[in-house]
Amino acid sequence: MNFQDLLLMQHELLLTLAALVVLCVEIFSPENNKRMVVPLAVFSMLLIAAVSFFFPTSGKAFGDMYQSDTLRGAMKSVLDIATLIVFLQSYGWVNKEENRNKISEFFIIIFSSLIGMNFMISSGDFLMLYLGLELATIPIAALAAFDRYKMKSAEAGIKLILSSALSTAILLYGLSMIYATTGSIYFDEVRAAFKPDALSVLGMIFFITGMGFKMSLVPFHLWTADVYEGSPIAVTSYLSVVSKGAAAFIFTFVLYTVFPIASEIWLQVLVVLSIVTMTIGNLFAIRQGNMKRFLAFSSIAQAGFLLLGILGQGQLGMGTVIFFLLVYVFTNLAAFSVVAAISDATGKEDMTDYNGLYKTNPNLSLMLMLALFSLAGIPPVAGFFGKLFLFSAMASKGYYIVLFIAVINATISLYYYLLPVRAMFINKSDNPIEHFKSNIYLKIGLGISVVGILLTGVFSIVYEYLISVSAGL
Amino acid sequence: MNILNLLILIPILTVTGIAVSKSMDAVRKVAAIGMFLQLITSIVILFVYMGIRKSGVTDEMVLMSDYTWFTTINIHYTIGIDGISAAMILLTSIVVFAGIFASWEVSNLQKEFFISLILLATGVFGFFISIDLFTMFLYYELAVIPMYLLIGIWGTGPKEYSAMKLTIMLMAGSALLIVALFGIYYLTGPADGQHTFNLLELAKNTMSLPAQRFFFPFAFLGFGVLGALFPFHTWSPDGHASAPTAVSMLHAGVLMKLGGYGIFRIAMYLMPQAAAEQAWIFIILTSTSVIYGAFGAIWQKDLKYINAYSSVSHCGLVIFGLLMMNKTAMDGAILQMISHGLMTALFFALIGMIYSRTHTRIISEMGGLMKVMPFLGVVYLIAGLASLGLPGLSGFVAEMSIFFGAFQHDDMFHRVATIMAISAIVVTAVYILRVVGILLLGPIKNEEYKLLTDATWYEKISTLSLLIAVAGIGIYPTWLYNMIYESIGPIAAKLIVY
Numbered sequence: 001m002n003f004q005d006l007l008l009m010q011h012e013l014l015l016t017l018a019a020l021v022v023l024c025v026e027i028f029s030p031e032n033n034k035r036m037v038v039p040l041a042v043f044s045m046l047l048i049a050a051v052s053f054f055f056p057t058s059g060k061a062f063g064d065m066y067q068s069d070t071l072r073g074a075m076k077s078v079l080d081i082a083t084l085i086v087f088l089q090s091y092g093w094v095n096k097e098e099n100r101n102k103i104s105e106f107f108i109i110i111f112s113s114l115i116g117m118n119f120m121i122s123s124g125d126f127l128m129l130y131l132g133l134e135l136a137t138i139p140i141a142a143l144a145a146f147d148r149y150k151m152k153s154a155e156a157g158i159k160l161i162l163s164s165a166l167s168t169a170i171l172l173y174g175l176s177m178i179y180a181t182t183g184s185i186y187f188d189e190v191r192a193a194f195k196p197d198a199l200s201v202l203g204m205i206f207f208i209t210g211m212g213f214k215m216s217l218v219p220f221h222l223w224t225a226d227v228y229e230g231s232p233i234a235v236t237s238y239l240s241v242v243s244k245g246a247a248a249f250i251f252t253f254v255l256y257t258v259f260p261i262a263s264e265i266w267l268q269v270l271v272v273l274s275i276v277t278m279t280i281g282n283l284f285a286i287r288q289g290n291m292k293r294f295l296a297f298s299s300i301a302q303a304g305f306l307l308l309g310i311l312g313q314g315q316l317g318m319g320t321v322i323f324f325l326l327v328y329v330f331t332n333l334a335a336f337s338v339v340a341a342i343s344d345a346t347g348k349e350d351m352t353d354y355n356g357l358y359k360t361n362p363n364l365s366l367m368l369m370l371a372l373f374s375l376a377g378i379p380p381v382a383g384f385f386g387k388l389f390l391f392s393a394m395a396s397k398g399y400y401i402v403l404f405i406a407v408i409n410a411t412i413s414l415y416y417y418l419l420p421v422r423a424m425f426i427n428k429s430d431n432p433i434e435h436f437k438s439n440i441y442l443k444i445g446l447g448i449s450v451v452g453i454l455l456t457g458v459f460s461i462v463y464e465y466l467i468s469v470s471a472g473l
Numbered sequence: 474m475n476i477l478n479l480l481i482l483i484p485i486l487t488v489t490g491i492a493v494s495k496s497m498d499a500v501r502k503v504a505a506i507g508m509f510l511q512l513i514t515s516i517v518i519l520f521v522y523m524g525i526r527k528s529g530v531t532d533e534m535v536l537m538s539d540y541t542w543f544t545t546i547n548i549h550y551t552i553g554i555d556g557i558s559a560a561m562i563l564l565t566s567i568v569v570f571a572g573i574f575a576s577w578e579v580s581n582l583q584k585e586f587f588i589s590l591i592l593l594a595t596g597v598f599g600f601f602i603s604i605d606l607f608t609m610f611l612y613y614e615l616a617v618i619p620m621y622l623l624i625g626i627w628g629t630g631p632k633e634y635s636a637m638k639l640t641i642m643l644m645a646g647s648a649l650l651i652v653a654l655f656g657i658y659y660l661t662g663p664a665d666g667q668h669t670f671n672l673l674e675l676a677k678n679t680m681s682l683p684a685q686r687f688f689f690p691f692a693f694l695g696f697g698v699l700g701a702l703f704p705f706h707t708w709s710p711d712g713h714a715s716a717p718t719a720v721s722m723l724h725a726g727v728l729m730k731l732g733g734y735g736i737f738r739i740a741m742y743l744m745p746q747a748a749a750e751q752a753w754i755f756i757i758l759t760s761t762s763v764i765y766g767a768f769g770a771i772w773q774k775d776l777k778y779i780n781a782y783s784s785v786s787h788c789g790l791v792i793f794g795l796l797m798m799n800k801t802a803m804d805g806a807i808l809q810m811i812s813h814g815l816m817t818a819l820f821f822a823l824i825g826m827i828y829s830r831t832h833t834r835i836i837s838e839m840g841g842l843m844k845v846m847p848f849l850g851v852v853y854l855i856a857g858l859a860s861l862g863l864p865g866l867s868g869f870v871a872e873m874s875i876f877f878g879a880f881q882h883d884d885m886f887h888r889v890a891t892i893m894a895i896s897a898i899v900v901t902a903v904y905i906l907r908v909v910g911i912l913l914l915g916p917i918k919n920e921e922y923k924l925l926t927d928a929t930w931y932e933k934i935s936t937l938s939l940l941i942a943v944a945g946i947g948i949y950p951t952w953l954y955n956m957i958y959e960s961i962g963p964i965a966a967k968l969i970v971y
């Protein structure tokens with residue numbers, strides 16, 4: 001262990017530094033003047049994202065507990081981009097009268113949660129994974145209850161902490177079974193010692209269950225809609241994109257690298273989970289009137305699609321999953337940014353409020369439409385490529401019946417993604433939302449998302465890069 | 474640069490031009506100029522194509538370009554045309570050109586209307602020039618966004634319902650296609666171990682018979698939904714009746730033809746053995762389509778519904794001709810695509826023009842229109858005659874070839890199916906002549922109609938451009954017939970030809 005090894009963790013260290021800097025600014029700036037905080041947080045996030053993308057590290061530290069390579073670097077970069085956009089879109093909300101005195105808290109908490117996710121992704125053993133997971137989750141529960149004067153927000157915080165406590169318990173139980181049968185918690189050793197006997201497989205299933213909670217797979221999704229609806233929108237988007245993405249990354253990675261021997265078993269489990277998740281998510285999304293709940297169920301359905309990519313296995317599966325999540329980051333955050341903009345300006349969050357929006361706010365409507373079509377997987381936007389590559393990965397292993405169920409689900413999803421489009425473009429309204437101007441931060445955030453939606457798919461270099469970093473799985 | 478790229482480039486530039494236009498008049502002028510250039514390009518492409526063929530080139534596809542897109546899964550942007558796609562490209566640009574003039578008076582959100590319309594057409598052009606199945610599918614799906622908006626925003630009647638129904642049903646069709654697409658991709662044994670989406674490469678190898686049996690229905694029905702194959706046709710009457718004029722024209726005229734084209738070029742070409750085995754099921758469905766559509770049209774009171782049901786019948790005939798699997802019938806089927814595309818576009822244009830004057834589409838409320846608007850009346854009559862297959866107009870050549878080919882099968886099953894399909898011609902005559910009788914001839918029922926005016930200059934451009942094409946094919950079909958006949962060769966050779 002020397003200083004060089006410590007620098008492998010540059011990403012985590014920089015995030016810690018950023019959190020500390022924001023904390024210092026909070027302490028030393030006067031009570032009613034915290035305008036510095038948002039630009040500072042955005043700038044440090046941008047800097048961290050750039051540094052870790054352009055100067056990737058590779059190596060192992062702390063006796064292989066911490067590992068860093070280009071694949072994990074790519075995963076972290078996806079999360080960086082997502083967090084950056086979340087920061088930008090949160091500007092309007094954190095600067096509201098009631099939140100102004102706790103601006104810094106928001107950023108500090110997000111930074112610490114992101115540190116947790118990074119450790120989770122970089123983990124080389126189950127203990128590190130668990131620590132990262134906890135560090136990632138507990139701060140978010142605080143965030144969910146950020147609008148604590150609102151009943152729903154407080155409820156969301158409690159629901160999140162309770163359900164993640166339960167899921168963590170299950171996860172830990174599973175890990176202890178794996179430790180009991182293999183005698184190790186290190187990924188490499190577990191992989192070598194793993195035998196698909198009953199207890200080990202049960203441990204693995206518990207691991208899948210625990211992670212299933214984080215990714216809100218059906219039947220472990222019941223907390224999702226309430227938490228998404230209750231939390232402030234910035235937190236909801238963070239939950240639905242960053243938190244879910246990080247869990248999906250490490251989930252896929254562990255399945256591929258630690259449990260390849262039991263692949264027949266977890267493939268079956270994933271097939272069932274993905275079919276149920278897609279279908280339930282889709283069917284429930286149809287009936288939602290609140291945009292946040294709507295996007296919550298849509299994100300459940302998207303998680304179901306994501307599992308299909310994992311069925312692809314190996315390099316193709318991993319690359320496709322990361323690509324899908326990258327696309328999902330841009331797409332979902334674009335949708336959430338529009339919802340946030342409207343909510344900040346008017347406080348309205350129901351789909352019926354969006355009636356006639358195109359007449360008054362054409363740009364926001366177009367962007368939301370673009371995002372929804374990307375979620376539905378309609379070309380030429382990135383969602384089409386994301387989804388088709390998932391299907392391709394799955395079909396490469398011969399899952400044609402599952403593919404059929406998935407495409408039927410994609411058709412159902414188009415129906416409800418068209419509902420807000422119908423509201424904005426076709427429905428007439430007597431008192432539509434007035435024309436309003438959004439702040440510059442949100443515009444930049446939306447701009448990044450929209451450029452991402454338009455370009456990530458068409459420019460093949462992104463996909464090729466992600467496939468190439470996944471080599472060797 | 475490959476001239477085919479212009480077919481994508483011109484619409485994109487036109488859309489950009491429309492987006493920056495300031496006034497309403499500028500918008501439609503830019504649209505008209507853009508689509509005029511597109512029409513010219515299509516004609517040039519046709520002549521270039523014929524020139525290449527005349528110089529003795531016998532490649533399956535000519536004017537090819539190939540750009541690598543995604544290396545990992547071997548997706549290319551490969552373009553090229555043969556006689557069939559050259560003809561379809563010309564059809565599309567004529568219909569779009571006429572469609573722009575038919576929607577000259579659109580005033581609500583005009584910019585968005587023309588942008589969506591041209592984007593819709595771009596998808597179709599892209600589909601016809603693609604050789605790579607992935608890009609072909611991408612272009613095919615590209616139509617979804619503009620289509621929903623066009624019907625939903627600018628439509629009439631129960632437009633929201635129709636727009637949603639049409640979009641979801643067509644999406645379900647393409648969902649089936651995705652399954653077939655990846656089945657073909659992964660299960661067609663490539664020579665060098667690298668899977669490919671390239672149509673021509675795929676055609677060199679054949680899938681195993683069990684795989685063909687499994688995936689052929691997916692591909693066939695996937696495209697069949699778009700081709701309004703019974704019983705998946707229900708989106709068509711509602712959708713076409715609710716859509717604004719230009720969209721009905723483009724959709725019934727061209728987009729439905731994508732179904733037949735895809736069945737021919739992808740489903741039957743790449744899975745010939747399964748096609749031969751399962752043809753009987755689909756022959757039953759298509760002859761039902763033909764008869765059902767014709768009888769459906771008889772009962773309708775709304776002009777657009779009549780035409781929509783008649784499209785179901787005629788498009789059924791396209792697939793029927795393809796399933797007969799001999800060169801004559803297939804050639805007829807493709808001629809029918811073009812002929813019906815022009816004809817139905819003409820019909821929808823005329824119906825739109827009549828509707829904008831009388832504000833009703835119910836036949837019984839109108840009468841004697843020939844007296845007040847002779848130009849529109851005469852054109853309607855000619856279109857009607859083409860639709861029921863009068864010699865000298867395009868419909869005759871196409872239907873004759875189909876039935877001529879179909880009668881070459883001498884077994885009982887094909888005979889019965891053919892006779893059923895032919896009998897639809899009689900029914901077609903009934904509903905066409907009935908409409909012509911009530912609508913155009915007879916007394917003027919409403920005094921106000923006496924004040925109606927005849928076609929304006931832009932309406933004349935719209936209808937005449939279609940009419941000239943209909944008559945042109947009817948009077949001198951040989952060049953088109955031969956051009957298509959040559960191009961059917963490689964595909965027909967793979968099918969079991971009786």
